[in-house]
Amino acid sequence: MMAQVVEQERLTRDVFRLWIEMEHDAPWSPGQFFHVRVGEGLDHVLRRPISLSEAVSDRRFALVYRVMGAGTRWLAGRRPGSALDVLGPLGRGFPLHPGDERVLVIGGGVGVPPLIQLAREVRRRGVEVAAVIGFREARDVMLVDELATLGPVHLLTEDGSAGMPGRVTDALGEDFLRGADRFYACGPSPMLQAVQGKLSGHLPGYLSLEERMGCGIGVCMGCVHPIRGGDGSPVYRRVCADGPVFPAEEVAFS
Template sequence: MITQQQKIRQECMVIVEQKEIADSIFELTVEGALTEEMSAPGQFVHIRVADSYEPLLRRPLSVASIDFEHSRFTMIYRAEGRGTNLLAEKRAGDALDVLGPLGNGFPVDKAKSKAFLIGGGIGVPPLYELAKALNKKGIETVHILGFENKKSVFYEEQFRELGDTYIATVDGSHGTKGFVTHVLDRLPADFDTYFSCGPTPMLEAVQAAYPEKQGFLSYEQRMACGIGACFACVCRTTKSETDYVKVCSDGPVFAAGVVIS
């Protein structure tokens, strides 16, 4: 869960760059002191997408890459609703109200020598910063990434620079036809740890494929406040029928086998 030691800022950051990198997929880079508080890949930020009170709620965006030297970080998101479409209209030089960093990220120190990074759709972005962090520790990373089609694929070359990378598309227009599990079926399970982020059905399939492996999953629950106050993102755990966690503050990353989705 979010601890008192974890400092959360609300800052009016400056947009350095924004561009569309795939079909309705945008890469957004911002600059500001909030970057200094980021402590682990897999954390997220809460963005106010408009200067008015409509839309009222902030939008949670995962962090794809962190540049501490220049106090910048990059987010990748899909523009598919009113809030994210408004965000997609912003340009370099605009101000952006950002709350964060939020949540608990991936435990990089749990991997020993080789890790599988398994992502689906908009769950792919946080795995990029994770791959960089693992590579810095000398951990070999293998990336298995799933998308709807060729037009929605992004960061393929960036991941290839960090390790073996496999792409799956639902319609077979790029890489392996089907889901990430179709790629996993062909790969030897010669890794010690896996990290995964994406739709709940994908996370369930990955856990089922590797019941004996150490794994960590990042969940994409809908959330309102982002700090654990509103209880909009609660999930039941495997401990008991009355034990719950809040994905925004206790997660979004949990060890495999903890959350009942």
């Protein structure tokens, strides 16, 4: 499907927020992603998976991405009015649970953007939201104001240059967890593994996994990740099609 660039803005030194408008309605749920074609011709064969950060309709979305190579540098150069070849929204997003009264959203780095629309959807249902977000240093911090309109935000940086010093798990103490019904986490695998270890047995939740993707629709099997089966043994699931969101207790980390 074709989309048009509406706006492009720099959030940090290497992270951009791209607003696009799809040419047709694209029903969505928080936690899904788009697969974006980058470059001209055959310079970049593989699309880039970029999570849905915000949605103002079934056609207009914000995608937040980090510039990491030639493909994403090309994407950062797209100006309003430019056309993009986009697949999506794809994958399985964050399940919302009737009856929840307070939830926690936990993000690290570019795992923070997908939590914006999730927190908005939760608040629309009258559920309290508290956020814990972590970054390496102050110049990496982003989207604090957007989350702060939805509930309290606990900001941490590894070097202590903004917010509290430490990592997201340092904020997940007993007092903070009291009264929470569920958590949702998105970020790099080491962070997700640490969150899983900290909250396992204390609070149910979901992890949104980050994996390299080829096709984005579950055909190539390039993004499989071990998930615990019913008997506890690992089975491999496609992050693009079976995820990227999985129940936290089912995710296996090596």
